[in-house]
Amino acid sequence: MAGGIRVINGGTVTSAKGFEAGATFAGLKTYAEDKLDLGILLSREPATAAGVFTTNRLKSPSVVLTEEHIADGKAQAVVVDSGIANACVGEQGYKDAKAMTAKAAKHLGLKPEDVLVCSTGIIGVELPMSLINAGIDHIKVTDDGGHLLARAILTTDPKPKEIAVAFDLNGATVTLGGITKGAGMIHPNMATMLCFITTDAEIQADLLKGMLKEAADESFNMMTIDGDTSTNDTVLVLANGAAGAGPISEGSEGADLFRKALGQVCVYLAKEIARDGEGASKLIEVTVEGAKTLQQARSAARTIAGSSLVKTAVHGNDPNWGRVVAALGRSDAEVVEEKIALYIASVCIMEDGRPIAFHKDSIIAIMSGPEVAFRINLNLGDGRATAWGCNLSEEYVTFNSAYTT
């Protein structure tokens, strides 16, 4: 655990002081077992806010509107539906996103501009606004509603993903909590994933935004499920200052702790998404070190973690390191073959660019666990990065062959 940061048992997005959440069944998510599909996250007091958003050129109007509402660095609530993505529906999409924020604002007694909106699910279908309007009226936000909201944002994810961490600052306890949803289409630069993080720290919007960007680059943007990215990806963070620990300013001990805590929350949630990928049963962790630059290390780690051949090899517990090397070779990272070292877990499989005899059955046994780690040292510089992915299974194919039909 990074310096003084502790994980809160059963923590969630309402663990930080002054946050409430709730969810209901509006009737949008007919294909999932858990029918909760509409939720609200609220900060009782105005909060500073920051977000990072999909880089897909075809953005959901929900994302467009949220970017507008968050531009002033302030927000107090998020309304979110799962089941329908509100993407590729023409002008109506923006109108519906606006109507959703207006309705939620009225329900909560806020201004629409202080409400953010997220949607995830099927593309090309209009939001059923009467169901949504009726649903919003039914949502009751409570102090421990984070668990409900964590369920309500899921689409095809098998399970909710939640965490909260805390650290002491100026005699007070600062808490950060987060929830996320992922499943299919998760890929660097944030596929159909939503992540909501809350904190009772007091922190300026610009500093918060910079830290969130950094944390996302090392977590959500380093994971891949299937190489696809979506129209709706959003990571939001709200900071309401309710902890009473005083303002966190750049360069302070508080900033240091907060940055670490935010990074920890993001990495935890990103790994949970990868582990929970469609049809996935194993987490793949790829660390590339010794790259010429950080960017090259990231490219190499992501390329390997996202390779279909690596993913199927992991699925079959097959120590087929040739596929790892082939993926490395097509990434943006400079490589010198004679300098490459490759490890599966802690076992060296290749050194100085040449395979080393290994006991195959031992490696197969190591690879049979729920987490498979590859480490590659390029021995060319200081660039180091870790990426996460999951095995590619028959279930992924079966599942994704019959989604809308």
Added chain:
Amino acid sequence: MAGGIRVINGGTVTSAKGFEAGATFAGLKTYAEDKLDLGILLSREPATAAGVFTTNRLKSPSVVLTEEHIADGKAQAVVVDSGIANACVGEQGYKDAKAMTAKAAKHLGLKPEDVLVCSTGIIGVELPMSLINAGIDHIKVTDDGGHLLARAILTTDPKPKEIAVAFDLNGATVTLGGITKGAGMIHPNMATMLCFITTDAEIQADLLKGMLKEAADESFNMMTIDGDTSTNDTVLVLANGAAGAGPISEGSEGADLFRKALGQVCVYLAKEIARDGEGASKLIEVTVEGAKTLQQARSAARTIAGSSLVKTAVHGNDPNWGRVVAALGRSDAEVVEEKIALYIASVCIMEDGRPIAFHKDSIIAIMSGPEVAFRINLNLGDGRATAWGCNLSEEYVTFNSAYTT
């Protein structure tokens, strides 16, 4: 059929005059049903030669040596093994590649520098040179040995891929023949694929090289099986002038016909590779038109054809056009949502960026065939490109989960 170009029934890489081929079982390819795994392609007379090669940074030394031997624009033979890729084996790889060309040269009565060498198969295993040396001695090249060679270069491909075309020029018949192997790891910029093309046209090496590059960019570099690229990809063309049609010079009618014929051979073979992808049962063809530039059209077509979610949707005959649009949005192509039109086969599914009601069962029926075509018009410019891929099936996963083990 492009102007005056006809397909030769049962054509192959030895259909052009003056080419011979042969193959044998050397004992390298223990995992395939067809045990032919070592072959030779020979031009009876010296030929001009050109090649395009993998862009993977970790290249097989067989590729490195072939690039050296072809640098003078001349070659007379190719020796090729399937089963072992001769990649990631340290210095020995280059020595073995040299020894293979020397051995084949001796067997054929040529200089080693006029022999090119290709390897495909498992990475990280040294070539068993005594098996290869013995095997080369057993190879008898013949006029119709192309069919044998087409089998001998396969690794996991279900079936040989061969074609020959011909056209008339100056009272003579010019023939082009080609064979290829692909299967897994096929991706733009030429994954584990080998392609050998021969022609009895007389053409200068530089012109030949330029035309090959163009043809490869519109065929092999526009197809994707699983997004991975390999250490060994090679496309070679040998032109020996035996047709007696006189030299083909840039700008002439002959150059026009030859360019078309070469393009036709490459596109045919590329599509056959996609159709024959590991676990594949359907060819996906994605045409993007109206892009701002050719490069943007290519990026969009390739991104869509390579999307795991599109590939699984095709597998399940699922008209999930939202996935096509999401893939489009993350490609390098500029898009204006309100201008996008999308067709499955000839049925318009989206116009002006908005979904159009369609009869789902009809589209499902259309998608149930062996070829599924998507056409996207971005309505922004003249850029147009076609890419090919295949469905992602449970069989792909099963197959690739147990390759080396």
